[in-house]
Amino acid sequence: MNDQAPFEIAPEFSDDDLALRFARAHAETVRYVDVWGKWYIWDGERWAIDDTRKAFDLSRKICRDAAAEQSNLRENSRASAALASAKTVYAVVNLARADRRLGATVNQWDADPWLLGTPNGTVDLRTGKLRPRSPDDYITKLTGISPDPTCPIDLWLKVLDRVTDGDQELIDYLQRCIEGCLAWQQKGLAAPKAVIDATTAYLEAEDAVAAWMDDECIRDPNAWTRTVDLFASWHSWADKCGEPFGNTKSFRARLEARGIFSKPEPGTKRAGYQGIKLKPQETDNSIDEGFRKR
DSSP states (O other), rough: OTOOGGGOOTTTTTTHHHHHHHHHHTTEEEEEETTTTEEEEEEEEEEEEEEEEEHHHHHHHHHHHHHHHHHHEEEEEHHHHHTSSSHHHHHHHHHTTTTTTTOOGGGGTTTTEEEEETTTEEEETTTEEEEEEGGGGGOOOOOSSSOOTTTTTHHHHHHHHHTTTTOOOHHHHHHHHHSSSSHHHHOOOOOOHHHHHHHHHHHHHHHHHHHHHHHHEEEEEEEEEEHHHHHHHHHHHHHHHHHOOOOOHHHHHHHHTTTOOOOOOTTTTOOOEEEEEEEEOOOOHHHHHHHHOO
């Protein structure tokens, strides 16, 4: 065959020759994943699992064409029939699975999280632009609809208004995120005041709990302390320091974030925490001395 590279030359009309023809004909539209034992077919929009044995059908066409070619050259009906036999069709498919042009790995599918497949093309979320589909993107998933900048979004705006309690700054922030994070890609997203305030409050509360533990507690894996005693200590400490003390639920979450978990006391089943205890309360020596003098 004149169109064959030297390394691809195989005996004419052999199984290997037909497998090479198969690979050349479908190098852009057919892949085989050996780990999964599956063929993938490019359907013009995405790569789809071949669940209709299309790879075998493509092999049949290669074999039929080769049989016709052989018949025209040599007028040997028996040899032509053998080329179009099921045995040859299966052999071609099996050999083609090892062709480097058709082999694919598990990790190459949907590998770029910034590419979004849609019925009208591929959206690059880094730029927000729609571009033609390409089999080289190895996309297997498509959205149900295509992006349409002219589509009314009244209902979506009502939902945003409801979930953000009318905070326009937060709405703008969420819209920028949904629009592909374009601003973040270019110069970073400036978080709205509501997000900054909530984050700051959380971090300050976490710092406050850490400071309370340093001042009032001892970490001891064998210790166990009642929830009511720990929370009372935290409540008193936070109140003196002007820190919000929250409730027992938020208190529990903050302790668990530091590896202190609730555990009922054996026998009594009272609520408490394992691995922490309160420091002994310091006694004012001047007061004790005064009582002794009396």
